């Protein structure tokens with residue numbers, strides 16, 4: 001039977017009084033490149049920590065390719081490679097030894113060496129294979145630690161904010177390598193704050209807010225459904241008519257970005273400005289992006305949270 005890569009069923013997590021996960025249901029099929037997005041504190045890391053078997057859920061369960069992460073921890077863990085935000089390593093090994101050791105922990109021996117070579121090559125570490133972990137520069141260490149999570153050739157790879165604070169070169173290299181692994185059949189789950197990354201790489205997106213999934217769809221559908229267009233108008237220092245103020249997504253040095261859900265709104269904005277005696281100095285119409293979807297779903301978090309807690 002072809003199990004989903006990851007099946008999350010009604011997962012809750014309480015930290016004392018805090019209800020950090022409020023019934024998360026999510027199925028990720030084998031071969032997907034999936035993005036999990038959400039503002040700080042939405043619960044992404046908590047969900048990944050439960051997935052990786054590092055913490056237990058308060059209720060619900062998660063299976064990796066059919067293996068329950070608690071009841072069948074070892075099998076589930078073997079199928080999973082998790083690149084966490086913060087990583088620890090043993091400083092006494094060189095890079096290749098460290099990767100072999102890591103794979104050995106999962107019961108793999110010399111037969112896994114070609115894969116270790118592929119990982120070293122893919123992450124630009126081939127010429128550092130014999131360098132002691134202690135002697136690597138910060139950026140190279142980061143690469144080695146990503147390699148470590150992949151050493152046992154896991155079919156399901158989870159990357160938790162892998163490019164936070166990472167230089168452009170590694171970012172590009174990492175994505176090329178991860179895209180190749182995805183083409184080869186590995187399932188990839190990515191959490192990121194870089195919405196652009198999710199937009200270009202991932203075919204499906206889940207957005208979390210306050211411990212719940214608030215949107216789940218293909219990247220293309222989300223963009224179509226929510227985003228519409230961006231109208232960027234250079235107006236200078238003006239006072240906008242009341243009726244168009246709520247459509248403004250962003251203002252910077254006299255350039256106003258309006259989020260439009262319908263093309264007819266262009267005429268509405270322009271005629272309001274005209275009626276208010278405001279002159280348009282320049283105008284641009286752009287496709288909106290995942291950031292719009294994200295903001296329209298997770299914006300006003302604090303205000304809504306307050307409202308929800310009063311109800």
Ligand SMILES: Nc1ncnc2c1ncn2[C@@H]1O[C@H](COP(=O)(O)OP(=O)(O)OP(=O)(O)O)[C@@H](O)[C@H]1O
Pocket residue numbers: 015018020038039040041042043044045046047
């Ligand atoms: N061990 C813990 N003890 C108590 N509260 C915790 C613990 N871990 C997480 N939390 C809380 O649970 C909520 C969800 O945190 P989590 O780290 O999962 O969010 P996140 O979406 O990963 O955010 P970020 O993008 O900042 O990593 C937050 O309010 C956080 O403070």
